[in-house]
Amino acid sequence: MRDKTRLFARIVGERCQGHARCVAIAPELFELDELGNAHARLHGLVPKGLEAKAWLAKANCPELALDILEQ
Ligand code: SF4
Known part of the structure; x- marks a missing residue:
């Protein structure tokens, strides 16, 4: 991941x-x-500093309702 890459979390509400x-x-x-x-x-x-937590939350969502976007 590039140093300036920012992560954004998104919940797909219907899922x-x-x-x-x-x-x-x-x-x-x-x-x-x-x-x-x-x-x-x-x-x-x-x-x-919270990137790992974001990825862990995504991996643990049983409905695949959590997306992480890299920008
Ligand atoms: S872990 Fe549960 S509350 Fe969180 S986004 Fe997934 S389905 Fe929704």
């Missing part, structure tokens, strides 16, 4: 079933709304 695994792994990056659906914090921007 999210609210297991909250992403929130348990990376509460800095994800939160649940009042219906239990996940949303990315910080407009999806993954701060430096």
Whole structure:
């Protein structure tokens, strides 16, 4: 990964079933709304130092509802 590459997390809302695994792994990056659906914090921007948590959350989403974009 290039040094200036930024990661963005995105939840595909219609796939999210609210297991909250992403929130348990990376509460800095994800939160649940009042219906239990996940949303990315910080407009999806993954701060430096939290990249590994973002990838781990993606790997642990059983609904494949979590995308990580590299820009
Ligand atoms: S782990 Fe996946 S399905 Fe579960 S709340 Fe997070 S994004 Fe939604």
